[in-house]
Amino acid sequence: MQLAPLFPIFYRILQPSFPNCLWAGNPHTKAIALTFDDGPHPQYTPEVLAVLDRYKITASFFWLGVCVNRSPAIAKAVSDRGHWIGLHGYDHRSFAMLSPNDLKDSLEKTQVAIYNACNLQPEQVRDVRPPMVYLRLLL
Template structure:
């Protein structure tokens, strides 16, 4: 059973309960963030980069530390293009099953891998997307203590089960709206179709007037909105 149609409903329910997460950007501006999990991959990520280069799109990548260690040159190629980098754990184990020590170790090992590959200091890589989107209040409390920023998503086409390029494209176009965080995968599960999916999606989204920005830019948007509310 595929759950893609249910994800928007699930996250609308969860979002108010976990306000410290980044779920979306400003709903009043026509900007979206294109994000990719589970890489870098030796075949799928370069194919994806070629499409992003063609359209001059800056995206955000949430990496597995083990994959960065295996493919440091691809990681560096992503950084060199100015894409935003976040953490997805070292080896895709769900965060709630890890002890606090194991979780901290997973994140720090990934930061070290990124530093070794890209010379990005750990203080610059603080955004975390939990594998499988699974977290608990305890997990989020730990992120806050350790000064990480939890990032979720709003558009989930469930590309990791490989429903087909046309299905992925259709799901994204049906769900996208102002401020959307779109999650796709350039790793072993789903990466086979990611370049083809993005090749179709980007021009259609551009035609609809959307501007692509990074996860960091979405955070900055929300900070501005919060300051305005305080005033």
């Protein structure tokens, strides 16, 4: 489902309630936000880290708690390099299909997994990218 046409509506509703969120970049600067979802992955994340290290690039990683639990050393390596860590849910279930309690549980379990692997406190890992939500930029 393409949600890009709904973004202006979401923006008008959500932006006043969440003014500290990043809703748009600075149109006068050339910058790219590099983000990765679903990991950490035992094969691909180290490969991505090698490229990021080579070019001295910092990125954002939105993780699944189940993957963090499977690959805690890789999660720690990402965190130790200063990359931004966010939540992508525990097991990639659509947030829209979860009850409020299940959603809260999914995010909290992911925070615990990240804390156990990276020693990042839950208040340090609060950004969320819901799984299965695709926004297409209309240029």
